[in-house]
Amino acid sequence: MARCQVDYAGRLTAHLPMATRVLMLKADGSVLIHADGGSYKPLNWMSPPCNLREGTTDDGDIEWMVSSPKSDDTLRILIFEILHDTSHELGIDPGLQKDGVEKHLQELLAEHPASLAPGLTLVRREFPTAIGPVDLMCRDSRGSSVAVEIKRRGEIDGVEQLTRYLELLNRDPLLHPVSGIFAAQLIKPQARVLAEDRGITCVTVDYDALRGIDDAEHRLF
Amino acid sequence: MARCQVDYAGRLTAHLPMATRVLMLKADGSVLIHADGGSYKPLNWMSPPCNLREGTTDDGDIEWMVSSPKSDDTLRILIFEILHDTSHELGIDPGLQKDGVEKHLQELLAEHPASLAPGLTLVRREFPTAIGPVDLMCRDSRGSSVAVEIKRRGEIDGVEQLTRYLELLNRDPLLHPVSGIFAAQLIKPQARVLAEDRGITCVTVDYDALRGIDDAEHRLF
DNA sequence: CTCTAGATCTCGGCC
DNA sequence: GGCCGAGGTCTAGAG
Numbered sequence: 304m305a306r307c308q309v310d311y312a313g314r315l316t317a318h319l320p321m322a323t324r325v326l327m328l329k330a331d332g333s334v335l336i337h338a339d340g341g342s343y344k345p346l347n348w349m350s351p352p353c354n355l356r357e358g359t360t361d362d363g364d365i366e367w368m369v370s371s372p373k374s375d376d377t378l379r380i381l382i383f384e385i386l387h388d389t390s391h392e393l394g395i396d397p398g399l400q401k402d403g404v405e406k407h408l409q410e411l412l413a414e415h416p417a418s419l420a421p422g423l424t425l426v427r428r429e430f431p432t433a434i435g436p437v438d439l440m441c442r443d444s445r446g447s448s449v450a451v452e453i454k455r456r457g458e459i460d461g462v463e464q465l466t467r468y469l470e471l472l473n474r475d476p477l478l479h480p481v482s483g484i485f486a487a488q489l490i491k492p493q494a495r496v497l498a499e500d501r502g503i504t505c506v507t508v509d510y511d512a513l514r515g516i517d518d519a520e521h522r523l524f
Numbered sequence: 525m526a527r528c529q530v531d532y533a534g535r536l537t538a539h540l541p542m543a544t545r546v547l548m549l550k551a552d553g554s555v556l557i558h559a560d561g562g563s564y565k566p567l568n569w570m571s572p573p574c575n576l577r578e579g580t581t582d583d584g585d586i587e588w589m590v591s592s593p594k595s596d597d598t599l600r601i602l603i604f605e606i607l608h609d610t611s612h613e614l615g616i617d618p619g620l621q622k623d624g625v626e627k628h629l630q631e632l633l634a635e636h637p638a639s640l641a642p643g644l645t646l647v648r649r650e651f652p653t654a655i656g657p658v659d660l661m662c663r664d665s666r667g668s669s670v671a672v673e674i675k676r677r678g679e680i681d682g683v684e685q686l687t688r689y690l691e692l693l694n695r696d697p698l699l700h701p702v703s704g705i706f707a708a709q710l711i712k713p714q715a716r717v718l719a720e721d722r723g724i725t726c727v728t729v730d731y732d733a734l735r736g737i738d739d740a741e742h743r744l745f
Numbered sequence: 746c747t748c749t750a751g752a753t754c755t756c757g758g759c760c
Numbered sequence: 761g762g763c764c765g766a767g768g769t770c771t772a773g774a775g
Contacts, residue, residue: 338617396559
């Protein structure tokens with residue numbers, strides 16, 4: 304905890320006027336400067352790897368020069384008053400265990416393709432193309448190929464992504480014609496307009512309902 | 525500083541096994557859980573606004589329940605041992621003063637459009653369209669319209685963005701034909717290929733040189 | 746290593 | 761308030 308002033312120079316230049324803040328130095332050399340509010344993003348910071356040099360200004364204040372050895376980013380911290388100072392060894396953290404995001408949605412839809420369109424069947428998940436994998440490759444009731452792009456939130460870039468896949472897939476005479484389905488828990492209006500203008504079908508997915516169906520089916524066995 | 529274990533449930537579920545970490549509680553109620561490494565992103569957190577309730581487990585350990593009043597996110601922190609505990613009022617921070625990013629690049633190019641192509645002149649910055657503003661609308665030496673998209677780093681999504689603008693602008697008989705220039709300090713190879721495949725001209729911009737020209741011109745007055 | 750796409754993104758601007 | 765674009769994005773995963 305210190306009254307400090309900070310100047311950053313790198314991809315941009317930024318300045319923090321003098322105020323009381325939290326300075327956190329991590330074991331890997333990284334530095335975080337936090338205010339008493341806002342979200343988790345620090346006011347300013349320096350990512351590892353970086354080096355910290357401590358010096359003194361002509362006025363007798365503490366000066367920290369933090370610099371990155373690979374980029375030319377620098378952070379200069381002037382410390383006018385130390386209100387609190389403590390140091391602890393934490394060791395290596397076992398890390399965060401995550402569960403259930405877009406991947407789970409893809410798994411559920413892969414098991415229940417017909418929930419996207421009647422008669423739809425799965426060909427394969429993560430169907431490979433030269434520009435990246437298509438989330439689901441399916442066939443409709445008439446045997447035509449259908450590429451499915453799945454998002455938690457459907458926005459314009461997702462439509463662009465599916466459009467690129469469709470353009471590429473439709474060059475393959477063995478697959479042509481390939482149609483597209485854009486599936487998401489929520490589809491933004493602009494994304495829907497763009498998708499439908501390009502002949503892509505939009506489907507909003509009810510995650511909880513789908514999970515319910517899935518659980519019910521598994522209970523049958 | 526505490527030995528703790530954390531469970532988050534909300535947009536996803538996540539778990540942090542017991543380990544020693546930094547717990548930061550901010551004045552606005554937000555909570556950050558940091559390890560002794562990684563970058564500025566906490567292992568887990570709760571964004572403001574949120575409420576913290578302190579309780580005790582059957583084993584006598586401290587339990588913090590942090591919940592959001594608007595979403596249904598919850599964070600449960602079990603504290604097994606407190607290694608250090610300190611509290612300070614920091615007050616409101618004057619905040620970060622930023623300078624010089626994409627906006628500055630746009631200003632410089634608006635003042636020196638001919639650096640993008642010989643004879644190019646500015647019509648207007650932030651030229652409005654139904655799907656968003658075009659960074660620079662210009663005219664070439666023959667009087668044809670030229671839409672310019674400016675990025676610090678030129679990647680595929682920037683090319684897609686310009687492509688959408690061009691498609692829309694070219695529907696306007698008063699503007700047609702509109703050509704495109706994709707300007708960036710650095711253009712990724714894949715973005716360049718895509719742009720050139722679509723007839724979009726790529727220009728890499730030397731920010732420092734441009735600033736030098738600009739400074740020199742201002743010194744003349 | 747690069748490139749791609751997601752993120753409990755965060756943050757700011759504009760409407 | 762929402763939507764949209766940018767970020768010193770960061771981060772994980774695939775090729």
